[in-house]
Amino acid sequence: xxxxQDKLSKDExxxxxxxxKVQAGESVEPRDWMPEAYRKHLVRQMSQHAHSEVIGxxxxxxxxxxxxxxxxxxILLAKIQDEGGHGLYLYSAAETLGISRKEMIEQLHTGKAKxxxxxxxxxxxxxxxxxIGWLVDGAAIVNQVSLQRTSYAPYSRAMVRICKEESFHxxxxxxxxxxxxxxxxxxxxxxxDAMNRWWWPSLMMFGPHDTDSPHSADAFRWKIKRHxxxxxxxxxxxxxxxxxxxxxxxxxxPDLKWNEQKGCYDYGEINWDEFNRVIRGDGPxxxxxxxxxxxxxxxxxWVREAAEAYKNKxxxxxxxxx
Amino acid sequence: xTKQEALFKYTLRLGDNALILSQRLSEWCSNAPFIEEDLAxxxxxxxxxxxxxxxxxxxxxxxxxxxxxxxxAYRRSERxxxxxLLVEQPNGDFAVxxxxxxxxxxxxxxxxxxxxxxxxxxxxxIAAKTLKEVKYHxxxxxxxxxxxxxxxxxxxxxxxxxxxxxxxxxxxxxxMDEVDSKLIAEGIAIDLDKIRPLWKAYIANVFNxxxxxxxxxxxxxxxxxxxxxxxxxxxLLSEMxxxxxxxxxxxx
Numbered sequence: 354x355x356x357x358q359d360k361l362s363k364d365e366x367x368x369x370x371x372x373x374k375v376q377a378g379e380s381v382e383p384r385d386w387m388p389e390a391y392r393k394h395l396v397r398q399m400s401q402h403a404h405s406e407v408i409g410x411x412x413x414x415x416x417x418x419x420x421x422x423x424x425x426x427x428i429l430l431a432k433i434q435d436e437g438g439h440g441l442y443l444y445s446a447a448e449t450l451g452i453s454r455k456e457m458i459e460q461l462h463t464g465k466a467k468x469x470x471x472x473x474x475x476x477x478x479x480x481x482x483x484x485i486g487w488l489v490d491g492a493a494i495v496n497q498v499s500l501q502r503t504s505y506a507p508y509s510r511a512m513v514r515i516c517k518e519e520s521f522h523x524x525x526x527x528x529x530x531x532x533x534x535x536x537x538x539x540x541x542x543x544x545x546d547a548m549n550r551w552w553w554p555s556l557m558m559f560g561p562h563d564t565d566s567p568h569s570a571d572a573f574r575w576k577i578k579r580h581x582x583x584x585x586x587x588x589x590x591x592x593x594x595x596x597x598x599x600x601x602x603x604x605x606x607p608d609l610k611w612n613e614q615k616g617c618y619d620y621g622e623i624n625w626d627e628f629n630r631v632i633r634g635d636g637p638x639x640x641x642x643x644x645x646x647x648x649x650x651x652x653x654x655w656v657r658e659a660a661e662a663y664k665n666k667x668x669x670x671x672x673x674x675x
Numbered sequence: 676x677t678k679q680e681a682l683f684k685y686t687l688r689l690g691d692n693a694l695i696l697s698q699r700l701s702e703w704c705s706n707a708p709f710i711e712e713d714l715a716x717x718x719x720x721x722x723x724x725x726x727x728x729x730x731x732x733x734x735x736x737x738x739x740x741x742x743x744x745x746x747x748a749y750r751r752s753e754r755x756x757x758x759x760l761l762v763e764q765p766n767g768d769f770a771v772x773x774x775x776x777x778x779x780x781x782x783x784x785x786x787x788x789x790x791x792x793x794x795x796x797x798x799x800x801i802a803a804k805t806l807k808e809v810k811y812h813x814x815x816x817x818x819x820x821x822x823x824x825x826x827x828x829x830x831x832x833x834x835x836x837x838x839x840x841x842x843x844x845x846x847x848x849x850x851m852d853e854v855d856s857k858l859i860a861e862g863i864a865i866d867l868d869k870i871r872p873l874w875k876a877y878i879a880n881v882f883n884x885x886x887x888x889x890x891x892x893x894x895x896x897x898x899x900x901x902x903x904x905x906x907x908x909x910x911l912l913s914e915m916x917x918x919x920x921x922x923x924x925x926x927x
Binding site: 407410411414417418419420421422423424425426427430431433434437438440441444479529532533535536537539540645649650652653654655656657658659660662663666 | 694698701702704705706707708709710711712713714717718720721724725727728731744745748749768769821822823825826827829830833914915917918919922924925926927
C-alpha cells in the first residue's frame with residue numbers, strides 16, 4: 354500500500370513540475386516526463402495531422418493526370434509530394450511518443466484515428482485545385498503558424514518546417530484562381546463555383562465554436578494549443594476576403610460584412626449540421642477516401658513483405674559469412 | 676529530309692518518351708505501396724516532366740512553326756506521337772512498373788552518357804542534366820527488381836511475369852531509321868547498335884542477382900517510329916489532354 358501511495362505522490366510531484374515548466378513556456382522533449390493524458394492528446398492530434406496530409410493527396414492526386422499544362426502538372430505534383438513528405442515527417446514526430454506508424458495506420462483504417470474533414474469533399478474541376486491550395490492550405494497555415502509554438506518540441510519543429518512549404522502552396526493555389534479569373538467566361542464560372550463549394554468547408558476546418566470545443570481545456574493548459582478555434586477562423590477570414598476581392602471572386606456569404614468597430618469581418622452562421630454529418634462519416638467522400646487508403650495499403654502488402662523477406666535473407670547470409 | 680527536319684523528329688521522340696513515362700509514373704500518386712515509394716515515383720515523374728519540357732521546347736524551336744512545348748504535349752493526336760511502346764504500357768502492379776523502369780533506365784544510362792558528346796549542344800546539355808537523374812532512377816529500379824525477384828514466392832512470380840510480359844517491347848528501344856542514320860552521320864545521334872549489347876549485359880546481371888530469368892528473344896513489337904501505338908496511348912492522351920481540348924481558348 355505504501356508503495357502505491359508513494360508512487361501517487363511522486364506522480365503528483367512530477368505533474369506539478371511538468372505544468373510549471375509548460376507554464377513557463379519551456380518546451381517538452383520526447384525523453385521528458387509527461388502526463389499520460391498529454392501524451393494521448395498529442396498522439397491523437399499528431400496522427401490526425403499526419404493522416405490528413407496523406408489522405409489530402411487523394412483529392413489533389415485526382416487532377417495530376419489531367420493538369421492543363423506541363424508547368425501546372427509539375428507544380429501540382431511537387432505540392433502533393435510536399436504533403437506526403439509532411440505526412441512522413443509528422444508520423445516520425447508522433448513516433449517519438451511511443452506509437453508506430455503501423456499502429457497509426459491501423460487506427461486510421463479502423464476509424465479510431467481521424468483525418469481532416471475537408472478531404473471528404475470532392476475535387477470536381479481544375480479550379481478545385483486552385484481552391485484547395487488557396488483556401489484549404491490557407492486555413493491550414495493559420496492553424497499551423499499557431500502550432501509552431503506548441504509545447505511539444507518535435508511537433509513544433511515539424512510545424513516550422515511545414516509552414517514554409519505551405520505558404521508556397523497557398524500562393525500557387527491563388528495563382529491558379531487568379532489566372533482563371535482573368536480567363537474565359539467558362540474559366541471564371543469554374544473558379545467561382547469552386548469558391549462556392551470550398552469556402553464553408555474551409556471555415557469548418559477550424560473546428561466547432563469555442564463554446565462547443567471538446568478537447569480545448571487541457572490543450573490550452575498544456576500549451577499544445579495557443580489560440581482558440583474562433584480566433585484562428587477570424588484571422589483566416591480577414592486575410593482571405595480581401596484576396597478574393599482582388600481577383601473578382603465573390604465570397605458566398607450574404608452576411609459577410611466589415612465591422613468597423615471590431616476591426617474584422619462579421620460572417621454568417623456555419624452549417625454545423627453539415628459539419629457533424631461529415632464527421633460522422635456521411636460526407637460525399639468519407640467512404641471513398643478511407644477505402645482508397647485501405648485498398649492501396651492492402652495491395653501493396655506483397656511489396657512490403659518482399660522487401661522484408663529480402664532484408665532478412667541477406668542479414669542471415671551476412672551472419673553466416675561472419 | 677533536311678538535317679533540321681530529322682533533328683526535330685529525333686528530339687520530339689526523346690521528348691515524347693519522357694512525357695508519356697512521366698504521365699504513367701504520376702498515376703502512382705497516392706497509390707504506391709507505402710508513402711516513401713509514393714514520393715520516389717512522384718520524384719521520377721517530376722524529373723521526366725522537366726526533361727520533356729526542355730526537349731519539346733527545343734523541338735518546337737527546331738520545327739519553326741511557333742509550337743510551344745505545351746502545344747506539342749497537349750494538341751497532338753495518337754498518330755503524331757513517337758514515344759516507344761514500352762513507356763505507354765499501363766503501370767500494372769509495382770513489379771511491372773519497376774521492370775519497365777529498369778528496362779528504360781538502363782537504356783537511358785548508356786544513351787545519355789553517349790548523348791553528352793553529341794555535336795548538338797542543346798541535346799548534349801540536356802543529356803548531362805538527365806544523366807544525373809537517370810542514375811537515381813536506375814539505382815532505385817535495380818534495387819527493387821532484385822529485392823522483388825529474390826523476396827517472396829509471390830514477388831518473384833510477379834516480377835518474372837512482368838519481365839516476360841514486357842520483354843517484347845524492349846527491342847523497339849534500339850530501332851533506328853533514316854532519322855537516326857542521318858543524324859549519326861552528323862555526330863548528333865547515337866548508334867543504338869552499340870548500346871544494345873551493353874543493355875543486355877546489364878539486364879542479365881540484374882536478373883542474375885534477383886534470381887530472375889532473361890526471356891528467350893521472340894518477336895519484338897514495333898510501330899512507334901511510324902506513330903503506331905498500342906491501344907493504351909489513346910486513353911492516356913485523352914485523359915492528359917482533356918482540359919486543353921475541351922477549352923481550346925483558355926490559358927491556364
